[in-house]
Amino acid sequence: MMKTKKLLSAELFCVSHNIEISFISSLQKAGLIEIITMNNVPYITSKQIVQLEKIVRFHYELDINVEGIESIMQLLQRIEIMQNEILLLKNELRMF
Amino acid sequence: MIYVDYYKILGIEKTATAAEIKIAYRKLARKYHPDLNPNDKDAHKNFQQINEANEVLSDVEKRKKYDQYGSDWKHSEEFEKAKQQQQTSQSQRSRSYGAQSGGDFSDFFESMFGGAGAGGGRSRQAKYRGEDFNAELHLELIEAYNTHKQTITVNDKNIRITIPAGVENGQTIKIVGHGGPGTNGGPNGDLIITFKVSNHEKYKRLGDTVYLTIDIDLYTAILGGEITIETLSGKVKLNVKSGTQNGSKIKLAGKGFPVYKSEGSFGDLIVTFNVTIPKEINEKQKVLFTELSKM
Numbered sequence: 506m507m508k509t510k511k512l513l514s515a516e517l518f519c520v521s522h523n524i525e526i527s528f529i530s531s532l533q534k535a536g537l538i539e540i541i542t543m544n545n546v547p548y549i550t551s552k553q554i555v556q557l558e559k560i561v562r563f564h565y566e567l568d569i570n571v572e573g574i575e576s577i578m579q580l581l582q583r584i585e586i587m588q589n590e591i592l593l594l595k596n597e598l599r600m601f
Numbered sequence: 602m603i604y605v606d607y608y609k610i611l612g613i614e615k616t617a618t619a620a621e622i623k624i625a626y627r628k629l630a631r632k633y634h635p636d637l638n639p640n641d642k643d644a645h646k647n648f649q650q651i652n653e654a655n656e657v658l659s660d661v662e663k664r665k666k667y668d669q670y671g672s673d674w675k676h677s678e679e680f681e682k683a684k685q686q687q688q689t690s691q692s693q694r695s696r697s698y699g700a701q702s703g704g705d706f707s708d709f710f711e712s713m714f715g716g717a718g719a720g721g722g723r724s725r726q727a728k729y730r731g732e733d734f735n736a737e738l739h740l741e742l743i744e745a746y747n748t749h750k751q752t753i754t755v756n757d758k759n760i761r762i763t764i765p766a767g768v769e770n771g772q773t774i775k776i777v778g779h780g781g782p783g784t785n786g787g788p789n790g791d792l793i794i795t796f797k798v799s800n801h802e803k804y805k806r807l808g809d810t811v812y813l814t815i816d817i818d819l820y821t822a823i824l825g826g827e828i829t830i831e832t833l834s835g836k837v838k839l840n841v842k843s844g845t846q847n848g849s850k851i852k853l854a855g856k857g858f859p860v861y862k863s864e865g866s867f868g869d870l871i872v873t874f875n876v877t878i879p880k881e882i883n884e885k886q887k888v889l890f891t892e893l894s895k896m
Contacts, residue, residue, distance in 0.1 A: 596771065
């Protein structure tokens with residue numbers, strides 16, 4: 506069966522979040538988000554929206570540039586992996 | 602109600618300029634922002650405080666009122682009445698951090714300035730999803746063994762959720778859209794449920810593997826035999842080999858815990874044999890054991 510993806514127009518996202526489309530392009534260049542282009546219209550998959558909103562907050566509310574966001578996202582990913590490991594170890598310790 | 606020193610929270614002097622307030626706020630916001638401190642309740646609390654401090658000190662009118670009545674907040678009502686008579690211009694809500702901040706302003710703030718975020722100063726009117734709500738759900742190990750439905754109450758609202766078999770202690774699931782309302786027409790936040798699965802007296806679980814210790818008598822250990830054990834999925838007959846040692850283990854494949862969200866898949870059950878030595882023996886047994894010891 507073919508997998509379907511829910512898409513949101515990048516322009517609509519920018520309008521509703523009051524941000525520039527060039528910011529979305531810079532995120533794509535940095536590999537932070539994936540843009541799907543159909544009929545010359547850029548789209549964002551719905552799965553990326555929560556992540557994208559987080560990035561928008563980093564940039565517009567905390568004045569963090571794209572390079573900084575890239576590092577933060579990597580570190581947050583590492584934190585998540587470590588938190589899962591801690592959970593596993595804590596459950597292991599509960600056995601004794 | 603306690604007086605809140607907003608200058609102290611932002612680590613600035615009372616004479617700080619608007620630019621200094623902005624710098625201090627940004628610095629602390631970067632440190633405590635909920636996006637940068639996932640699952641850190643202390644950071645969320647600190648962020649609420651600095652957000653509230655900034656809401657007041659970055660707004661000329663609010664700062665003026667705070668400086669005048671801050672430590673004597675009860676008089677602020679009179680000030681407010683006088684102010685309302687003069688003011689005709691409308692204020693816009695602009696608390697853009699609502700998304701992750703956990704939202705609430707202190708009683709002190711509410712008392713001095715009314716509703717949370719009212720008359721804010723930031724101009725960017727972005728749509729943000731509401732704050733995420735966190736809840737804990739306690740389950741017995743046996744409950745986590747089967748997929749079942751449960752009704753939970755969050756903020757006076759009943760939500761019926763399906764708990765998949767095999768959920769882990771400390772694991773979280775997200776119920777989309779059941780968190781706080783969004784800001785400026787943004788979507789609702791999510792409800793994040795953390796499961797607390799109790800330990801069982803008899804069965805010890807690690808991931809999908811279940812550990813069980815069973816007692817067998819000396820004679821079964823030496824001669825072997827058939828025993829019946831109680832697993833999480835029911836009774837199982839087990840052949841004990843002759844010469845089974847104390848502490849030895851056997852694995853029963855597929856008799857452990859269900860694999861999370863993988864229907865029909867189960868982990869293993871590890872059975873440890875605890876050979877029990879009779880504490881008291883009769884005369885006849887004593888004679889027989891003595892004979893055995895001489896063979």
